[in-house]
Every structure is written in C-alpha cells, then in structure tokens.
Amino acid sequence: MESWLYILCICLVLGAGIGFMAGLLGIGGGLIAVPALLHILPQIGIASESLPHVAIATSLAAIILTSLSSARAHHKRQNIPWPLFKSMLPGFVLGAMCSGFISEMIPAKSLQQIFAIFVILMAVQMAFPFKAESNRAMPGPISLFFAATGIAIIAALMGIGGGVLLVPFLTWCGLQMRYAVGFxxxxxxxxxxxxxxxxxxxxxNTSSLPEWTLGYIYLPALIGIVSTSMLMAPVGARAATNLPTAKLKRFFAVFLALVGLKLVLA
Structure with a gap:
C-alpha cells in the first residue's frame, strides 16, 4: 500500500475518534491529534527534525473546518462580541503568522517536550477546571493586542485553536462565559x-519532507482527520446527554497526563 494511502486510512479512524471526543467532552482536537501524529508519521519516514512541526501544522490545519462550523453556530446565537474581536484581530493575526517561523527556531526535541508539558498542564486544567469569572473591566487596546499575540503564538505553536487559553483569560477579564466561548x-x-x-x-523549502506536504502540512493526514471528525462530532455531542461526561473528562485528563509524560521522557 502506498504510504500516503496508509496514513489516510489511519487518520480516517483517528479523525472519527477526535470528532467523537470533541463533541462528547468539548475539547479541542489538537490535544489528541498531535500526540497521535507524532506516533504515526515516523512510519512513513518523516525525519525526526521535522516531525513535531509536521504534526502540529497538520493538527492546526484540521482545526480550520471544525472552528468554522463552531463559529457559525455561535454567531447565530449572538454569542460573539464582534467589537472585541476587531480590537484583538491584529494580535491574533500577527501571533499566528509568526508561529511557524518561531517553531523553526526551536529544535524538534525541545518543541516536542514543550508540547508535552503543555499537554500535562491542560490535563490538570481538565481535571480541576479553572473558574475565573469576575467583575474586572476589560483591559485597554494595547494590553489586548499583546495578550492576543501571546495567546495566538502559544496556540499555533501547540497546534490548537487557543480556547483553553483564551476562555480563562476573557472570563478573568470580566466577559460572560457564553461570550468568551463564542469569541x-x-x-x-x-x-x-x-x-x-x-x-x-x-x-x-524544507527538503526532508515527503511527497504530499504543503509546507509542514501533511495533506493525507489532514484529509483523513477532517473527513471523519466533522461527521463524528455531532454523534459525540448527542452521546454527551446520556454519558457521565464529568467522570469521562477526569479519565481523559489522566490519559492526557500519561501521554504528556511519555512525550517528555521519549
């Protein structure tokens, strides 16, 4: 079997799991996709010095369609404070665009360990949710610009959409939870x-990458993940009404912590 077809088939299964878990537990797919791709992609000969970059970039690209669906739903429910969005837009664009170039300056081993530590921190947050709603006033434009830039850099470096960072920040700044989630x-x-x-x-211009890559994005993995995750997310959301999601979230947090430790020690 062609290597790209092999990865496509595996990622069709991976995407189904990502979509179901995202719908069931309300988590971002990047926390599942990146560790899985770090394990899968070496099988087709992606060099170790490019592996974390490809896994993170592919995960980030897969988020585009799922985020589009979610954003449309929140817009219909008027949960997105667009004036705030416009004020933070330049910071998000700058931070996200810079992330790929910043990742190139970080050795692959270090980037993988940074991601692993991030996964462990997110596991702790999932097990012991941080609740920070307050009556603080929203910071001024300059503070929001730097906050948006920093959040976008970290999120894009880790291959996630940024909700795990942005929602606590916005609720800490006094924004209601439903608007923070929509934003x-x-x-x-x-x-x-x-x-x-x-x-x-x-x-x-990275010469060590295999065929079917677009920059650091490996297209067969991207197509496989997106194809089934979009189908399975609504299934997971429906299952959430009948399953003990709080208990499942704690179990998944333990799993994430173990994955993070394995990546740290790898």
Missing part, C-alpha cells in the same frame, strides 16, 4: 487559518 470559536478559526499559512510558508 474563542471565532478566534480559533482565525488562529488556525493564519497559523496554517505560517507553517506552510515556513516549511515550503
């Missing part, structure tokens, strides 16, 4: 889109 859905689309462009440009 996060819209910015997830923005970060994923411009982050993918950044990784595409950064990896464009």
């Amino acid at each position: 996060s859905a819209a910015t997830g689309l923005l970060i994923a889109s411009f982050g993918s462009i950044g990784y595409t440009l950064a990896g464009w």
